[in-house]
Structure formats: structure tokens, C-alpha cells
Amino acid sequence: MNMPVNMPVNMPVAPALSTRGPVLIVGTGLLGTSLALALSAARIEVQLADTSPTSLALARDMGAGRVRTSGDAEPRIVVVATPPDVTAGVVLRELDAHPGAVVTDVASVKDSVAAEVRAHGGDSARRYVGSHPMAGRERSGAVAADSDLFVGRPWVIVGEWADPDSVLRIRNLAVDVGATPVLMTAAEHDAAVAAVSHVPQLLSSLLAARLEELPESALALAGQGLRDTTRIAASDPRLWSAIIVGNAEPVAELLRAVRTDLDLLIEGIAPALLPSAPSERSFPGGADAIIPGAVGAITDVMSRGNTGRARIPGKHGGAPRRYAEVQVLVPDSAGELGRLFSDVGAAGVNIEDFSLEHSPGQRAGLAMLSVLPAAAQGLQEALGAQGWRVVVG
Amino acid sequence: MNMPVNMPVNMPVAPALSTRGPVLIVGTGLLGTSLALALSAARIEVQLADTSPTSLALARDMGAGRVRTSGDAEPRIVVVATPPDVTAGVVLRELDAHPGAVVTDVASVKDSVAAEVRAHGGDSARRYVGSHPMAGRERSGAVAADSDLFVGRPWVIVGEWADPDSVLRIRNLAVDVGATPVLMTAAEHDAAVAAVSHVPQLLSSLLAARLEELPESALALAGQGLRDTTRIAASDPRLWSAIIVGNAEPVAELLRAVRTDLDLLIEGIAPALLPSAPSERSFPGGADAIIPGAVGAITDVMSRGNTGRARIPGKHGGAPRRYAEVQVLVPDSAGELGRLFSDVGAAGVNIEDFSLEHSPGQRAGLAMLSVLPAAAQGLQEALGAQGWRVVVG
Numbered sequence: 001m002n003m004p005v006n007m008p009v010n011m012p013v014a015p016a017l018s019t020r021g022p023v024l025i026v027g028t029g030l031l032g033t034s035l036a037l038a039l040s041a042a043r044i045e046v047q048l049a050d051t052s053p054t055s056l057a058l059a060r061d062m063g064a065g066r067v068r069t070s071g072d073a074e075p076r077i078v079v080v081a082t083p084p085d086v087t088a089g090v091v092l093r094e095l096d097a098h099p100g101a102v103v104t105d106v107a108s109v110k111d112s113v114a115a116e117v118r119a120h121g122g123d124s125a126r127r128y129v130g131s132h133p134m135a136g137r138e139r140s141g142a143v144a145a146d147s148d149l150f151v152g153r154p155w156v157i158v159g160e161w162a163d164p165d166s167v168l169r170i171r172n173l174a175v176d177v178g179a180t181p182v183l184m185t186a187a188e189h190d191a192a193v194a195a196v197s198h199v200p201q202l203l204s205s206l207l208a209a210r211l212e213e214l215p216e217s218a219l220a221l222a223g224q225g226l227r228d229t230t231r232i233a234a235s236d237p238r239l240w241s242a243i244i245v246g247n248a249e250p251v252a253e254l255l256r257a258v259r260t261d262l263d264l265l266i267e268g269i270a271p272a273l274l275p276s277a278p279s280e281r282s283f284p285g286g287a288d289a290i291i292p293g294a295v296g297a298i299t300d301v302m303s304r305g306n307t308g309r310a311r312i313p314g315k316h317g318g319a320p321r322r323y324a325e326v327q328v329l330v331p332d333s334a335g336e337l338g339r340l341f342s343d344v345g346a347a348g349v350n351i352e353d354f355s356l357e358h359s360p361g362q363r364a365g366l367a368m369l370s371v372l373p374a375a376a377q378g379l380q381e382a383l384g385a386q387g388w389r390v391v392v393g
Numbered sequence: 394m395n396m397p398v399n400m401p402v403n404m405p406v407a408p409a410l411s412t413r414g415p416v417l418i419v420g421t422g423l424l425g426t427s428l429a430l431a432l433s434a435a436r437i438e439v440q441l442a443d444t445s446p447t448s449l450a451l452a453r454d455m456g457a458g459r460v461r462t463s464g465d466a467e468p469r470i471v472v473v474a475t476p477p478d479v480t481a482g483v484v485l486r487e488l489d490a491h492p493g494a495v496v497t498d499v500a501s502v503k504d505s506v507a508a509e510v511r512a513h514g515g516d517s518a519r520r521y522v523g524s525h526p527m528a529g530r531e532r533s534g535a536v537a538a539d540s541d542l543f544v545g546r547p548w549v550i551v552g553e554w555a556d557p558d559s560v561l562r563i564r565n566l567a568v569d570v571g572a573t574p575v576l577m578t579a580a581e582h583d584a585a586v587a588a589v590s591h592v593p594q595l596l597s598s599l600l601a602a603r604l605e606e607l608p609e610s611a612l613a614l615a616g617q618g619l620r621d622t623t624r625i626a627a628s629d630p631r632l633w634s635a636i637i638v639g640n641a642e643p644v645a646e647l648l649r650a651v652r653t654d655l656d657l658l659i660e661g662i663a664p665a666l667l668p669s670a671p672s673e674r675s676f677p678g679g680a681d682a683i684i685p686g687a688v689g690a691i692t693d694v695m696s697r698g699n700t701g702r703a704r705i706p707g708k709h710g711g712a713p714r715r716y717a718e719v720q721v722l723v724p725d726s727a728g729e730l731g732r733l734f735s736d737v738g739a740a741g742v743n744i745e746d747f748s749l750e751h752s753p754g755q756r757a758g759l760a761m762l763s764v765l766p767a768a769a770q771g772l773q774e775a776l777g778a779q780g781w782r783v784v785v786g
Contacts, residue, residue, distance in 0.1 A: 338738025
């Protein structure tokens with residue numbers, strides 16, 4: 001369920017929906033501090049808590065809110081933004097400490113926390129709602145915090161066991177910081193992030209691990225494909241271990257499915273290793289006729305990959321659209337990309353996606369501009385008229 | 394071996410090194426036609442041949458060269474740019490037909506072609522040199538051809554069996570079209586492309602194949618990580634089957650190594666599925682203390698992935714550099730990226746890498762500008778002064 005929020009960027013959110021009481025943020029890392037900054041910017045009272053006085057002081061000094069003290073007003077919402085391996089314990093503690101509050105957490109795995117809260121007994125579970133704001137950065141800590149971190153991002157809310165009013169309170173919190181609330185069950189959420197986040201992370205790492213021993217001369221042949229597929233292999237192993245251990249079952253199930261496909265692929269390719277007469281391998285009629293097992297295995301996994309890839313939604317969350325790609329050679333010097341985008345802007349064309357491709361030794365970049373198909377021809381002509389080297393794909 | 398070519402972009406290459414006789418291009422697809430266009434632009438005489446009259450006429454009409462006829466002068470170089478499964482046969486035919494020529498091919502796998510040529514006997518092998526220009530596009534055919542396709546790209550040359558003069562002739566050909574010649578043995582080349590190209594392709598497809606059956610609500614949570622890791626899963630299964638079958642042994646060896654790592658990962662994660670008391674799983678001391686096998690297995694593969702990823706060279710082929718990243722929120726309307734890059738250009742800063750991040754429902758993009766660390770602070774201030782929402786990572 002996807003409820004889009006239409007909100008102009010860079011405008012204060014008003015009126016805030018969750019103002020009828022303070023919000024206590026427990027944990028002033030990247031997510032906690034970003035959330036506190038966003039709520040403070042919306043003039044919502046924020047109380048801060050953290051086991052690290054240094055982190056707490058930093059968040060306070062950044063304008064995230066004031067440090068909670070024992071005499072403070074009771075919070076209406078408590079957000080637990082601690083490392084994932086301690087989240088459930090802190091959630092239970094906060095539920096007990098603030099009996100009038102709805103408690104949520106921002107851990108990226110939801111079922112295990114929910115199971116512990118529900119096992120805790122009492123009415124606690126009715127006041128617990130899980131959150132997973134799909135926002136993050138490659139850096140961590142309060143110092144990387146940003147009040148715009150949640151703007152336009154999905155914010156998953158799980159709370160099939162909770163009071164409807166509790167769910168509504170957290171939904172309003174998400175809207176107040178510019179996020180798009182998405183309601184799911186905890187199990188649906190965990191299966192989803194296993195597929196769109198955890199398993200991609202592990203496969204990227206498995207692939208990059210193969211580069212550890214590769215000669216430098218081989219690495220020099222790396223192109224954009226390798227760069228893209230291994231970008232997230234630079235992620236923090238410690239943080240991710242905690243995340244993946246917390247979602248072990250859905251991740252292991254998917255990895256086993258990958259292993260099944262991988263086994264079929266390896267077995268399929270193996271017959272190609274059998275010696276065959278050179279003349280059989282090299283003339284028309286081709287590989288299909290000679291090693292149908294290998295071609296079949298590769299074609300099968302690649303065709304399914306085509307289908308899967310095509311299902312990833314476009315940037316606005318709608319059905320996947322096929323964009324036309326306009327490729328432009330850009331000299332590698334200051335201002336050239338600026339000149340390019342000025343010319344694109346002057347042509348009145350909106351860029352749907354953009355990437356810049358380089359290869360070792362290259363002194364020029366290949367800019368790939370994705371635009372609506374109807375706009376490609378006009379853009380090509382406009383850029384050509386400005387002296388750019390352009391090819392429409 | 395990496396010999397950089399310093400050549401201004403968009404300038405004719407002069408004097409051409411391979412002018413002392415015509416170059417015959419056999420196969421007028423993307424690579425053959427692009428090469429012919431580049432050679433013709435350098436005023437080198439190009440003869441064209443193709444089994445498809447349509448494709449041949451198209452290449453000729455694009456200005457790639459003239460169609461070879463029986464009375465033509467003998468070529469000094471023959472470039473075989475046919476589909477990979479027929480390459481070796483065509484190379485042998487051209488070696489016999491043109492006893493004064495050096496014959497090269499552009500297939501992306503080299504050892505199998507070389508083995509057939511060497512098995513052919515006579516002096517043929519001394520006149521055969523394998524090429525692999527590391528240039529390509531997602532589209533194929535003469536219509537997608539581009540005379541700049543090879544500019545600044547590595548062009549691998551294999552010919553440990555060939556006459557030094559034959560190797561030099563092909564090296565000059567590569568330089569004439571603006572490529573960077575890289576000398577390797579055929580086995581080194583094939584092992585390299587298995588690791589940097591073929592296995593990344595298959596793992597991306599294996600990952601994307603898992604999305605085939607995923608609910609749409611789960612796909613709506615996809616972020617940039619999934620987009621990056623599955624981008625090349627959109628590649629053509631038929632073309633890739635032929636490539637991978639031709640490089641079966643190095644690919645299968647790497648896939649088996651991936652499977653070993655995957656097995657360890659699955660076995661490592663499995664103990665996390667054993668039931669444990671909630672209190673053990675949720676309090677400080679954390680996951681490390683409870684499920685060391687799972688954490689160890691995940692941390693191991695991810696740490697090795699960190700190392701491997703960090704070894705991929707930077708865009709200019711030098712040692713990997715760490716760039717500072719400046720992140721800017723960009724409203725989603727025509728001209729905004731242009732305004733951003735104008736302001737970046739006005740600040741005199743060169744963009745080393747660029748990406749644009751979107752999430753479903755989002756009406757603004759997060760532009761990530763990679764710049765030299767020394768330039769980040771100044772760029773942040775300059776963009777802030779122009780009213781941009783900026784965060785330096």
C-alpha cells in the first residue's frame with residue numbers, strides 16, 4: 001500500500017500532525033539525529049537520549065532537540081534508533097518507562113523485534129509499531145545527519161498487532177518528516193528487504209570478494225558493469241552482519257534459491273569444457289547446435305534476470321517506463337558537465353536518470369541521459385546544434 | 394601493460410600509424426562499423442564485407458568505407474568483427490585469402506580462437522593477433538555505431554605466438570582509433586574478463602532472477618543498491634550465452650569459487666535460525682556473542698568484498714582514489730540539474746563522478762557529486778551560497 005505525499009521540496013511541513021506532545025528520540029546516530037532535526041524543523045518538541053554523552057551533545061549542538069531529563073514532560077511518541085542488535089531490549093524498556101507513549105523503532109528488520117515485544121505480554125504490543133524508513137547513507141553518526149533524509153522516501157510501518165491509533169500516530173510522524181508511509185505486515189517487510197536489499201548486498205560482496213586476488217592488469221579492464229555491481233560491496237560488514245543475522249530466515253531461503261540456480265548454471269556450463277573438434281566450435285550453426293546445455297542454462301538465468309530487472313519500478317514509483325537514452329561525449333574538464341546540463345535545460349528537457357561512464361586511461365566521459373522517448377529526438381538535435389557529440393540509443 | 398594515449402577529444406588523429414595499406418573490416422555490426430568510421434575519419438582506406446547486404450549497405454551509407462570487390466587492392470590488416478561463435482572460422486578463411494595481411498578479431502574471448510588458429514598449421518598463426526577493444530554499448534548493429542566508440546578505452550592485444558611486426562601493426566591500429574593498447578596473453582585476458590565482466594553479468598542475472606516472483610509492494614522498496622547491482626541483468630541473453638560458452642573454463646572456475654563462498658555463507662547463517670530465548674537475542678553483548686558463526690560468515694565475505702571493491706581502479710586507470718562526496722537535493726523539474734552543474738562549473742570544480750538517486754514516490758533527486766577532497770569544502774560553500782541544499786559526506 002503506497003500513499004503518496006505531495007509536498008513541495010524545501011518547504012516547511014505545516015501544520016505538523018504529531019505535535020500534541022513531545023517526541024523522545026533514543027539513539028542519536030544518523031537516523032535518530034536526522035529524524036530529530038526534521039521534527040525540530042517542523043517545530044515539534046524533541047527530547048534526546050543516548051548512552052554516549054558525546055553523541056548526545058553533538059546532536060543537541062546541531063539543533064536536533066534538548067537532552068531529556070527526569071523532570072521532563074512525558075513523550076507521546078518514543079523513537080528507538082539504536083543499533084539493530086539492541087533494539088528490541090530498548091523498545092521493551094521504553095514501553096515500560098512511558099505507559100502513555102507509542103513506541104516505534106527504525107531497525108531495518110521488523111519481525112524479530114515484533115516477536116519479542118508480543119512475547120513480553122501485557123498491553124505493550126498495542127503501543128508498539130515498527131518503522132523502517134528506507135533512508136540511509138554510506139556514512140553514519142550524528143555528524144552525517146540531515147533533516148531532509150526522509151523527504152520522499154518510503155517509510156514502512158508494521159503494526160498488525162497494534163491499536164489503530166498507535167499506527168496512525170506513527171503514520172503522522174512519517175508524514176511530518178516528508179516520508180511516504182507504506183503499510184505492510186512484519187513478515188511481508190522482512191521478505192521484501194531480504195530480496196531488494198540484503199541478498200543484493202551479499203551477492204555484491206560475493207562478487208567483489210573474487211577481485212581480492214585478481215592481477216592488477218585484469219582489474220584495469222574493469223568497466224561500468226563491474227563498478228555498478230560491486231558499489232555496495234563497500235558497505236560496513238559489522239553493521240550488515242547485525243542486519244542480516246536479524247533476518248536470517250528470509251535471507252537464507254533466497255540464498256538457497258540462488259544456489260539452486262547457480263548449481264544449474266555451473267552444471268550447464270560444464271559440458272562446454274568437454275573437448276570438441278575446433279571445426280565444430282567455430283562455424284555457422286554455432287554454439288546453440290553444439291552445447292545446448294550450456295547455452296540453455298545461461299539463456300534461462302539471463303532471461304529470468306531480464307524479467308526481474310524490468311519489474312523494478314521507475315523513480316516515481318509508477319510502472320517501469322522505458323526511457324530513451326541520449327549519450328554524449330563530455331571532455332574531462334571543469335565546467336563541461338555544467339555546460340551540458342545548461343544546454344539540456346535550455347532545450348526544456350527533464351533528465352529522468354543520469355550516469356557518467358569512464359574507463360581506465362580515458363580523458364573523456366560518456367554521459368548517459370535518460371529522457372522520455374518523445375523528448376529524445378529534440379534533445380539530440382538541440383545538443384548537436386550546440387556542438388556536442390551525441391548518439392541516440 | 395597500460396600505455397596511455399594523450400589525445401584531445403574531438404580532434405582528428407594525425408598522422409595515422411596504419412595507413413600503409415587498406416584495412417578490410419569483415420562484419421559491419423556495432424564494433425566493425427564503429428571501427429570503420431573511426432579509421433575513415435583518420436583518412437585510412439577502409440574496405441567493408443558482410444554476409445548481410447543490408448547491414449553492409451547501411452555501413453557504407455554511414456560513411457564507414459567502400460564495399461570490397463574482387464579487383465580491390467590487398468588489405469594490410471583484416472579485422473574480423475563477426476558474432477563470437479563464427480569468429481575463428483572467419484579468421485582462418487581471411488588468413489588464407491590474404492597471405493600478406495595481419496588478421497585480427499574483436500571477439501571478447503580470445504583463447505579458443507587462438508587455439509584454433511594455431512591448430513590450423515602453416516605460418517597463419519604468425520599473422521594472427523587477437524584484439525579485444527573494451528568498448529561496447531547496450532545496443533547493437535551498424536545503426537548504433539560511433540567513430541568515438543574506442544576513444545580512451547583499453548584495447549587488449551594478444552599475440553604471444555605472432556610475429557612482433559604483426560603485433561605492432563594491430564597496436565598501431567588501436568592507437569589510430571584513440572584506444573589504449575594493453576598487451577596480455579590470451580589466457581590472462583580470458584581469466585581477466587571472466588572476473589571483471591562474465592561472472593559479474595551472471596551474478597547480476599542470478600540476483601535479478603529472484604525478482605521475477607516478488608510482490609510489487611516489495612519491489613516498491615527497491616533503492617539504488619538494487620538498481621546498480623541489477624543494471625546489467627538487462628543484457629541480451631543470446632549474445633551473452635555465446636560469449637560465456639566461449640570462456641567456459643575460467644567462468645566455471647570462478648562460479649565454483651563463488652558457490653564455495655555461498656555455501657559457507659548459507660551454513661553460517663543457518664544457526665541463526667535455531668530458536669533462542671528472546672532475551673539472549675536482544676540485549677547488549679549482542680549478536681556477536683550469540684551467533685558467532687553467522688556473524689563470522691557474513692563479516693568474512695563482506696570484508697573480502699570491501700578489499701576486492703577497493704582494488705577497482707579509478708576512472709583514469711590510476712590507483713583508486715577516495716573522493717569526497719557532496720550531496721545536493723535537486724527538485725525534479727527541467728533545468729534544475731543544468732542550474733546545479735552551471736553553479737558547479739562557476740565554482741571551478743571538476744566532477745569526478747556523479748550519480749542521481751531516486752526512490753519511489755520521491756519528487757526530488759539526491760545528486761551525489763564526487764570531487765577531489767580538497768575541493769569539497771569550497772564547492773559546498775559555493776553551492777550553499779546559491780541556495781542549494783547541500784551536505785558534505
